[in-house]
Amino acid sequence: MLQLAELNREYCEQIRQDRKVHAKSALKEISYMNGSTAKYHGRCVSTLYVPKMFTTEDIAYFRQLIKELYGIFDKVIDHYRSDAEYRSLFGYDKRLEELILREKRYNSNIPIARIDIFYNEATKEFCFCEFNTDGSSAMNEDRELNRGIRYTKGYEYLSEKYHLHTFELFESWVKTSLAIYAQTEGAVEKPHVAIVDFMESATNNEFEIFADCYRKHGIECEICEIRDLTFKDGRLYGKEEKPIDLIYRRAVTSDIMAHYEEVSDFIAAVKAEAVCLIGDFTTQIVHNKVLYHILHHPKTKTFLTESENAYVEAHVPYTALMDAEYLPYEKIITQKDNWILKPLDSYGSKGVFAGVEYESEAEWKEIVDAHRIHGYLVQEFCTPYQTKNIDFSKGADADFIDVSNLTGLFVYDGVFQGIYSRVSRGKIISTQYSEIALPSILVEEK
Incomplete structure (x- = not known):
């Protein structure tokens, strides 16, 4: 059976045997x-030479962990909807609460998500980093990274010895969303679809690829600025004159609530x-990081099974609200490397502070x-698993470095669909700490 550690050693060893050839192919x-479409606000995604490789054993493991997690999510969502006392733990704006409590129109609680985990490839242990159920992105980054790596000598070596597969993330979503x-x-056979976001935050290239996929299925699709939607005569319209039947929402809930008055037509059509x-x-019930705290709450423990509570204890990091009456304040200050501060409702790692990034206890205390x-x-704070990689962007003299890993699991209607891999030279993996994306590849024996 293939082992990830062995695959990584093998990949690095064949690089050492002829660095110049590998470095030359890395430039390609x-x-x-x-020159690719993997750009966000004009910035191209950066990468390193060694890809993230996974085995069929890893994929089976991911499928199972997602199945268990979504069983817990469904129970939490059901209790949120049915129990006002439990609902109050989340502390949501009454306007948002009203939107969440509308009658369900389809079975899926979370149609699309990217579940980010810190995955120890050696032990198979993991802990959760983020539940991204709003605006889940980076499908196009993985697609382009897997095209780019085909120019490398390392990929050529790997493909001669093993069967290599990438994860399909566009056609599968179109089929999933149409099935939902x-x-x-009142569903129509050929719905008019709109991909909707605040365009200053949008990943436009990715939207265009999704739109093209809908069109290949004979479905009309437009990309809309959420502020510009118009609700008239009981129907919602974008730039085109045809009424919208189906919205693929990429606008995150926190942005919608922050611009509530500006998106009044969208809100009216939804209501x-x-x-x-x-x-x-x-989806906000899972997306908001207050869920980490609530999963450990005594009220949640009462309706989860013994096995589910054990799952939470093993994989959901201890979490406390910073304005709570009880806070393990002394531990947080004196054991700074063990803690990380996060906003409850944000994305793109905005406003995150990790104790390991501060040299002194006094600075961290501030x-x-x-x-x-x-x-x-x-x-x-979960210490990420480290692997070896190499950056040939500055030439063949580059040496191997240790990188910290974050594994993003794409989930479509509760089913594992693919992986988005990120690394960092430090212990923090986020846009504000110079994250680097790697192509994710499934490796199988020939």
């Missing part, structure tokens, strides 16, 4: 990526059930004290 990969839409009352929204606002406010949580 970098050139491809610089088909469950709704009137004039359009099918995928995903609906139920950060902690400044964020003892509503809207922030403190969480046990």
Whole structure:
């Protein structure tokens, strides 16, 4: 049976045998990526030479962990909807609560997500980093990274010895979203689809690829600025004159609530059930990081099984609200490397502070004290698994470095669909700490 550690050693060893050839091929990969569509606000995704490789054993493991996690999610969502006392733990704006509590139009609680985990490839242990159920992205980055790596000598070596597979993330989503839409009352055979976001935050290239996939299925699709949607005569319209039947929502809930008055037509259409929204606002129950705290709450423990509670204890880091009456303050200050501060409802790693990034306890204390406010949580810090990689962007003299790994699991309607891999030279993997993306490849014996 293939082992990841052995695959990585093998890949690195064949690089050492002829660095110049590998370095030369790496420049072709970098050139491809610089001209690719894997750009966000004009910045091209950066990568390293060694890809993230996974085996069929890893994929089976991911499928199972997602199945268990989504069973827990469904129970939490059911209790949120049915129990006002439990619902109050989340502390949501009443306007948002009203949107969440609307009658469900389809079975799926979370149509699309990217579940980010810290995965120890040697022991198969993991802990959760983020549940991205709003605006889940980076499908196009993985697609382009897997095209770019084909220019490298390393990939050529690997493909001669093993069967290599990438994860398909576009056609599969189109089919999934249309199947979910088909469950709704009044669904039409060929819905008019709109991909909707705040365009200053949008990943436009990715939207275009999704739109093209819908069109290949004979479905009309437009990309819409959410502020520009118009609700009239009981139907919602974008730039085109045809009414929208199905919205693929990429606008995250926190942005919608922050611009609530500016998106009044969108909100009115949703409340009137004039359009099918995928995903609906139920996704916020999982997306908001307060869930980490609530999963450990005594009220949650009462309706989870013994096995599910053990799953939470093993994989969901201890989390406390920064404005809570009880906070393990002394531990947080004196054991700074064990803690990380995060906003409850954000994305793109904005406003994240990790104790390991600060040299002195005094400096960390300043950060902690400044964020003892509503809207922030403190969480046990999970040390990422490290692997070897190499950056040939500056020439063949590059040496191997240790990188920290974060594994993003794409989930479509509760089913594992693919992987988005990121690494960092430090212990923090986020856009503000110079994250690097790697192609994710499934490796099988020939």
